[in-house]
Amino acid sequence: MTSMKALSRLFALPGGLSAAAGKALRQFFALLAVSLAGLGQRPGPALTIVVGVACAVGVLVAMLAMGSGARRQEMSNVHDDRVVVAELGQRPLFGSISRQDAAAVQDLPYIRRDKDGRPIVVMESMIPINGVRRGTGARIFIPLMGVTPNITAYRPEMRFTVGRMFRPGMHELVVSNICTRVFSGFEIGDRRQIRGMPWTIVGLFGEGENGQCTILGDVNAIMSVFSRDTYSGLEVMLRSPADFDAFRAAVKADPAVHLFAERQRKVVTDNSKPLNSVLDFASYFVGTIMAIGGTLGAINSLYAIVDSRRRELATLRAIGFRPGTIVAATLCESMLLALPGALIGAALAWIFFSGLSASPFGFTFQLEVTPDLVRIGVTWALLMGFIGGILPALRAARVPVTAALRAA
């Protein structure tokens, strides 16, 4: 209580103007301190608020952790100096780009050069192949990307853990470690039948945080096997991210090519929009319903708490405490009760779900509880405490003095 007094004295400092405000503040802190101290005697309702808020926040944070995990994974290998070049009017990677067009892109300025002085332009051709999931045995389509060998310059995050890069023109594949983990038949040395011919897996690599299975082979070998003569997409590494606008204009200005350039960031964001919006919608849908339930519980518990204090409240009113102060103190108490709930909920979400891997809608990623999510959880909890506190606070302020004292 001494610290409370000190605090209220501190607030009362600036002269006579704030004497009234200082008095209200003193009343407010005194009331709050008494209220909180009294909670220990009957922990039921207070605990109900804490548990209700903890469950609501825990669920919200755990569900949002899916979205943040997915976003982190999607964006993990995105860099501003990387550009996707696609056919006009087609989705990136689903176009058909002739060899002449690809050669024309290679001659454009602003492109970074590899150590041999050649422009870093990766030509790609995508073929869906069969993957058999470990455990369930389910067969799903996974993309086999035919790429030019300069992919290692374009994606420096590729680090070979076993074996080596494929050799140009050979029927060889390299796969990311995720593939070996998720699908069977992707161990080093395994042979996969593609168009009736065996393709040997010669290397396994890691790609930072990317959780998708990446399978790479030589683009020319793949295109000749599938008798294709157009690429499905190009990726370009710029000298610097600042060159993007100039490069984009250069692609547009070339009348010979029907292509457009887009930042890798934009393409990845667009591709992941459907997944992200489904995850966000589900999180906030479930989170809102839980919060409504939690708020209803908080209202009920606060009513119970206020009712058990009728005599004290009436006494305070009798000795000159203002209704406004009582409202403010009750609201504050409600929010203070919600706060530990939020922290417990966020902690539970972190303990049980952070780092857990989920694979909804064919994507695999790890749930991630970030400080941002904890902040969202705390905001929701304070909101629940505030909204839940309004009606009980009004009742507390309206306790009829004489009736309450007589009933006691």
Added chain:
Amino acid sequence: MKYLPLVWSGIWRKPGRSILIFLQVAVAFTLFGVLQGLKTGVDHAIAAARADLLIVHSRLGFGVPLTLGMLEQIRSVPGVEEAIPVELSLGTYQKPTQQVGLVAIRPDKGWLSAFTYSISPAYVKAFLATRTGVLVREELAEKYGWKVGDRIPLRTGLPQRNGSSVWTFDVVGTFTDSDIGGGNSNVLINYDYLNEGRASGKDIVNHFNVKIADPKAAAAMSDAIDARFANSPNETRSESIREMAQESLQSIGDLEFLIRAVVTAVLAALLFATATMMMQSVRERTAEIAVLKTVGFTNHAVFALTLAESAIVCVAAGGAGLAVATLAFPYASKFIHGLSMPWIIVSVGLASALAVALVSAALPAALAARLQVATALAGR
């Protein structure tokens, strides 16, 4: 039964509190219903999908064409009962936004068993007899007001030999589709009419529908068919309708652990809230309970009355919540059609509501039953 008014007045002793508890329980069971309903509904939908119906399409993807010549090879695989060629095309009706899926079928003998459609026999007969005939999905016929006898022009991506890419069909009937993956705006047409009328791409098919004798052999049959075409220019991939349903709905199954966590959290919070409220309620009524006992209510009766009060509120609220969930379900599951609220979830939900009520009221009810009349009234 004669104690019902007593329980009833107990519930309305503090109307605000009872209404809040009611709402809280109802909200919780709305969430329970939607989440569990989604999970169980998906399981049911997968189990109901036919395992004896295989779709044989190109290994390279769904849009890559196969040839009609493969039909005899598929039919010669032991265990295959029917194999029907199917070609797909996208058409539009009047406006570019009004898309219609054209499913061209060669209605060979026994073709209906290789599809998930239900068509009345009269319509089937008319379809077989009319080369330009079209069977329209009921939803679509309703949407555009098409009736039997109407002639409908559809603009497609397939030019006819006369250069026009508008095809005219005679509506001969309607059909329904039990497949959850089946498009809502599909129409069935005769493959031969399409194949002979189109300017290019003769004898190309999109996939084959294959009915097999033994649904349990679906995986082995898929492999047997795919083996026939291995190393050929038209490598195939066969999958049963059930396998496809599983694949497309797996996403929700993968979220099972999260659904379970949410439902656990909901029920835990609820249990706690109702328990505290019942405790509060019993404590406030010390004097009343003592009076009840004085006038002859046994400890057991008091125990039962307290439980009944909690049970009535919770089960009624649970029922209300599940009703809301059932009504809201078609919206929540909009992206998967044919999903309906499984009744088992409603029963499980009501049972859970009762369980929450009984568990949370057990301690307060025991306190009420053990109350000593003298002590309780002494304070007055």
